[in-house]
Each structure stands twice: as structure tokens, then as C-alpha cells.
Amino acid sequence: MIGRVVSAKLPKTATVLVERIAKHTLYKKTFIRTKKYLVDDPVGCKEGDMVEIVKVKPISKNKHWRVVKVVGKNLAEIVEAKQKEAAEKVIAEVMPEEKVEASDKNEELSNKTEVVKEKVKKIKKVKK
Secondary structure, eight states: OEEEEEEOOSTTEEEEEEEEEEEOTTTOOEEEEEEEEEEEOSSOOOTTEEEEEEEOSOSSSSEEEEEEEEEEEOHHHHHHHHHHHHHHHHHHHHHHHHHHHHHHHHHHHHHHHHHHHHHHHHHHHHHO
């Protein structure tokens, strides 16, 4: 089976998340089933790696699987990290300009609120 390493905090043990597609017997709808396995990790894989695991004789109470090889990195996480970095760069370029504009907008809003308050006072005087 091939899965993604979710946790590699324990020594020589990794938690691998395996996803599979199942089909409902009555409604014929497909959906994703996931299951986590505790896996013996002699290779030393890191969190986010895609690994191939095989069934072996029980190593401990919960470990019945072993990592055969690291297939690759999780592409979704790599792409997401690159997008975050790009977004941070763009925000860093834009933010100083927005701060100046925001202070100008605040001044404009305070001036407009004062004008509105004066108009409300005039209307109240006229009604009385």
C-alpha cells in the first residue's frame, strides 16, 4: 500500500495515512475512506513523505507494517507551501502602501462623520 506520513515523532515508528476509494453498495456513490497505520520505519522518513508499506509479522501491539521505500514527497503540501511564500512576498510589497491609504481613509471617514452629524443636528432643529 502507498500512503502519506502524517507523524514521525516516535523513534523508528511513523504514522501513515492510507486513502482508498470505496463505492456504496446500494447507492453506488464513490467516496474516500482513510485509515492510519503505525509503521516500523527503518528508513527514517519525514512528515509529508509518500511511502510504500507492506504487512509483516507483528513488531509490537499496534505495529504490523514496515516501510519498504520512500516513493516521494506529498505534492499538495509542496505546492501549498510555495503559494504561501508567494502570497507573503506580495503582501510584503503591498502592505506599506495600504497602511498609508488606510490612514487617509480614516481621516476621510472622520470628516464625513462630522459632516453627517452636523446635518443631523440641523434636521433635528428644523423638526422642533
